Amino acid sequence: MNELIGRVFRFEKTVFPGSSALYGKLATHGQSPKALMISCADSRVVPELIMQAEPGDLFVCRNAGNIVPPFATQNGGVSSTVEYAVAALGVRDIIVCGHSDCGAMKALSKPETLDGMPNVAAWLRHSAAAQHVVNSCYPDLDGHDRIRAISLENVVAQIAHLRTHPAVAAAIVRGEMALHGWFVDIHAGQVLGLDGDTGRFLALREDQPLPVAVSSTPRMAMDYATVEAAE
Amino acid sequence: MNELIGRVFRFEKTVFPGSSALYGKLATHGQSPKALMISCADSRVVPELIMQAEPGDLFVCRNAGNIVPPFATQNGGVSSTVEYAVAALGVRDIIVCGHSDCGAMKALSKPETLDGMPNVAAWLRHSAAAQHVVNSCYPDLDGHDRIRAISLENVVAQIAHLRTHPAVAAAIVRGEMALHGWFVDIHAGQVLGLDGDTGRFLALREDQPLPVAVSSTPRMAMDYATVEAAE
Amino acid sequence: MNELIGRVFRFEKTVFPGSSALYGKLATHGQSPKALMISCADSRVVPELIMQAEPGDLFVCRNAGNIVPPFATQNGGVSSTVEYAVAALGVRDIIVCGHSDCGAMKALSKPETLDGMPNVAAWLRHSAAAQHVVNSCYPDLDGHDRIRAISLENVVAQIAHLRTHPAVAAAIVRGEMALHGWFVDIHAGQVLGLDGDTGRFLALREDQPLPVAVSSTPRMAMDYATVEAAE
């Protein structure tokens, strides 16, 4: 038997009993997670570890490439998970988290490696903007730098997709939602954050404001009245 | 016979001969339109009249509700028209143009009027963000004000959709694309423009800078190198 | 600033005030357009100019290639615009209007030019019948003649698609709908019309009946009774 699978007994014997108070509370009161994290399926990037999250802290959606399709007529698992997080759980922070050495981004950089994986290829069309930006704006990049650029632009693209989701768009207008675009460098042990105003990624620094992709500044409720008055 | 249809002969007899030099040039050299306008099918809002455009000036996409679906796995006519305008024709300005008294927006405001029109209902899901924003952020609006608010938010939503299109996203990063969100008030004879920085619509005024939804400021080509250096 | 965009002020200053009575009436009473025109996004083919239409006269749907997808389970912007025109506005004439030197039809003729435009390529599958007819029935055509043939057959194909839309099909049976297939030759300043009986395009001539693709002859309400009697 797969050795990893056998470790499940430790959960029953050690982990659960050791956190029985927390689990009891979570089972009784239900969850009220503090954020939604959309990250890659990659085994090396564990959201709860990066966020130092306890059970109950973090609603998590993971897929190859940390992708959020835009809101469209036909939606799937990511859109539904976003909708549930915002509409049912009232989450007010969403983090899209990419990472270095991402297999999906490497495949996007070398599409010929996707030949035996038609579904991955189709799925990565949701990263076409990242690919297009790098091909068109940074044509001289190659190798590691090109993959890094695609991975960062992919986070930018997924943040743009997130904004098309009605529940997210409305929460932003109400000033009740912030979007975060992160990139975990698993080689350097460093996390970068997208600054939405400049479009650049900055190293997160404890002594500086956290860069935010889309901040939670409400538009005022007066807006439409103002326009009326202007006529 | 429908009287309107009979007027086509005037085109052959009067219009074409009167502009034969222009048509001759356009037929010989092909088109190189100065902008793409995405507007409603409404008969009262004639893009070429609003823009005072000659044949050859304006690439035009029109549909019920001036909608641009986001870039997704399965795309249709609007996405293709955007792609053709940017990739094949090199258009550098895209205008999304809503208008007052819009039948589609009125239907969005009163969904029960869509009962016999299942396709319109499905199509208007691409305006769900506008509907959601107004329902959630401006619950007290009703009647004419509510329809106006939905129509303005619909322009905001379609601009957000436009940004998900790879060719548009890349042109924005290169600083070669500006997006414009307009609203034509056919009662007041006035055109409003979305100011992307504040999220508000302003009356266009000849003596002031044109409000722009997404401006054409490039991110610098150094960006990724800078990030590397920061590590 | 793009010079074309600056012209919008002329609309506010000149056009609107000059037609204020018409606009006032249209704003008060709403639109009741006399026809729906489905034409190409091409900047050289201005529907209102070809039809000599005033604001309020013509409901207009425009996309790359003047395409009408057939009525299917999943419908988009064109289907919705058709549905709105027929069901909400009661339009009784629909014109599908192609044109010479059409970029979409040239791309269909040389599919390899579509390599960087996957959405246009997918969209043009709705013109596959035109492509198939010309490849299979007129294999010797090439160059300008081949593009012209594809463009004409494309109008035929889109008329066939229009007939699959329930609202259109029912209006035809009631004798309350005529479909028109036109082709504007922007080199010759000439308009051709599809004669549905023979399947050929004829020059429109003021002294002859207008060729019609599908005419508005009702089937009699007796039909089903008659069949019963025949048993």
Add this chain to the structure above:
Amino acid sequence: MNELIGRVFRFEKTVFPGSSALYGKLATHGQSPKALMISCADSRVVPELIMQAEPGDLFVCRNAGNIVPPFATQNGGVSSTVEYAVAALGVRDIIVCGHSDCGAMKALSKPETLDGMPNVAAWLRHSAAAQHVVNSCYPDLDGHDRIRAISLENVVAQIAHLRTHPAVAAAIVRGEMALHGWFVDIHAGQVLGLDGDTGRFLALREDQPLPVAVSSTPRMAMDYATVEAAE
């Protein structure tokens, strides 16, 4: 065990040996069927019995409601079967065959009976034109007559869908394809055929020409040249 399933042994023991020459020829030379029949899954309407067809004679597609979706971006089993029949097998006659007492048509007539069958409901959207025609043009019909009318109009609608398929459209232009719209009355033992010129169904009579929905008269290869000359 289900008694019907046990009858399969008779095929091995009796049917196959009794037609071994025919099966041997069909296995060696492959099939070259004389027509494609699209009929309902209904157990009472056996295509080979109605057509008096031997093995090898009739390519058959059957589904609930004898439906042919129009040719669209995403196609399924019926479209593929049509494509294979025309492109790979060279079939030159296609029969769409409806029937009396059809469960699918009855469900279309009373949509509330579809509540537990969401897929059937979605599938029957391909018959929306038939439903729309009868509701709109024959509002006074009810009961048996209404179901009969919907069933006949459904055959008309599926013939319209068939014409959107590129391989079919091209074969019609070449004069190598006839489309037949039939209705089998299993109460009266009678077969009706759609006459495409009048849009009515006629009883098939051995002493009269078979009514044809779309006949195989080619358009002449000269067509485009003629149009050129007309300019």
Add this chain to the structure above:
Amino acid sequence: MNELIGRVFRFEKTVFPGSSALYGKLATHGQSPKALMISCADSRVVPELIMQAEPGDLFVCRNAGNIVPPFATQNGGVSSTVEYAVAALGVRDIIVCGHSDCGAMKALSKPETLDGMPNVAAWLRHSAAAQHVVNSCYPDLDGHDRIRAISLENVVAQIAHLRTHPAVAAAIVRGEMALHGWFVDIHAGQVLGLDGDTGRFLALREDQPLPVAVSSTPRMAMDYATVEAAE
């Protein structure tokens, strides 16, 4: 006129009158078929002949490749026919029936032969599991053996798809549904059946139990209670 089509008169003159009692009963009482058969459109494989079925015995769905797409968000004709058979007609046996020398399976074996048939190619993605199994597990097979292996695995794959349909899944749990996977060898006049326990196909033999793909053994209604008790 196509000679086959002319044979329809024999149905009216001979077949129907000869079975008028049966047809009368079926018209009066409606159908209650004993099984659903999903088989290929191939003209050489006549389900009613193989099953020795009378009118009224067998509900039949036929398409190129005897394919059943899995139950998904968007479903088509086969899914609807399955749903109707189980939910409306209460069918308790479903037979998926492949055959030798199948054109669809040969195309799957040589995908390059599908170049002119994009819909068939797309449709056959529902047989991708069969193709993948043979390519990966039996790489040394070629020619006739490879096509046979793909055809058999295709039956296995379609049975797996059938199990994803809710109505089928529930009937299996209730013990009211058996699934059969058959293969008709039209060269040898032999029928093979899938034994679900071993995953192998066996010749059907009258003196042995019929091999069944998924048998109708109910899970006990106690199941969930039992689990509760185990805690």
Add this chain to the structure above:
Amino acid sequence: MNELIGRVFRFEKTVFPGSSALYGKLATHGQSPKALMISCADSRVVPELIMQAEPGDLFVCRNAGNIVPPFATQNGGVSSTVEYAVAALGVRDIIVCGHSDCGAMKALSKPETLDGMPNVAAWLRHSAAAQHVVNSCYPDLDGHDRIRAISLENVVAQIAHLRTHPAVAAAIVRGEMALHGWFVDIHAGQVLGLDGDTGRFLALREDQPLPVAVSSTPRMAMDYATVEAAE
């Protein structure tokens, strides 16, 4: 600022440095995870905690309801993640992991609670089989027991979906893939496993063989030859 988000600095300061050898190895050699886990986005069910997995051990896909859509023509993020795990990473164990008090399953049990969440409602159609099984086979269950039954049947349904994926199906035939269906009871701190032979869930016990949903017993490569010989 959201307190949770601020904890990210601990990752940089403490977690990464403390595991620098492991991360260094994973960054240099890439990942080779021991299993794919498909679990719910629920914040209380942390896959790495349940599996006691280190970074690099577990490829993880998470979405609302731990759903795996079946392999179909149009696939999304889960299908792509499965494909990548099997085809690119060679994963040989897949665990579908449900849990108690699941919001998605509760919504499935009371569909009226989904009114404001149309995407979640659409996504949960992939759990329709579970809903259908419980409604039809265990009609007397209600409250907590009904939700538990739906959650368990949902795991069964997703395992059935997994088997339709070509890469999974082929790996099963080769004997290189085991599928596991688990249910984590966060109230009792207990993990149940699906026994594929009986269709029941059993408590995992360290002293007994792990129940397996689909085991990795290969079919022999001789299969097709054997069938040939049987003719």
